[in-house]
Amino acid sequence: MLNIVLFGPPGAGKGTQATKLVAKYNLVHLSTGDIFRANIKGETELGVLAKQYIDKGDLVPDEVTIKMLESEVEKNGDAEGFIFDGFPRTTFQAESLETFLSNKRTEITVMLALDVAEDELVKRILNRAKDSGRADDADESIIRNRIEVYNTQTAVVANFYAAKDKFKKIDGIGSIDEISERLYNAIEK
């Protein structure tokens, strides 16, 4: 199986690149943010809970997020591999994913981390807000909080994969196709 963690701060281009990787490698795309938003739209119990955190730009609690992610993996028993987009966002999530996958006799192949400078992230997210309809994209103070949460809670997850020699940093500045090429090269090397 090819199991990729697509990593990087909010606005780094994870969603855009995940779509391209899915098509090229025949993977199942699991975006925790997208799954939460679908639950918010459907007004499920999970959606109501997640919304309180997402609207502020804070992380949804680990326990809830991990349970949801695991159930999505279970739903895709015949997948050739997964792209985890927006997960894991804490070291605890990374450890839980490792245990969960190892029980399924598989593992993360590689973490690909899109590297983009902070000012560029804010610009990209505000621009995306015009179409995304996401409240957490439209307010600069919430965007700054999401980046702060990334810096304080999520960035360390890279160390977890670096320690296993599975971490690859990818320059996230350039055209969509240029960045995809860098990702393909990193996967195939």
Ligand code: AMP
């Ligand atoms: P995203 O679409 O990846 O930018 O995620 C949007 C929001 O969903 C985040 O700001 C968090 O509030 C929540 N979220 C997404 N993934 C996770 C995760 N792995 N752990 C906790 N919260 C998450």
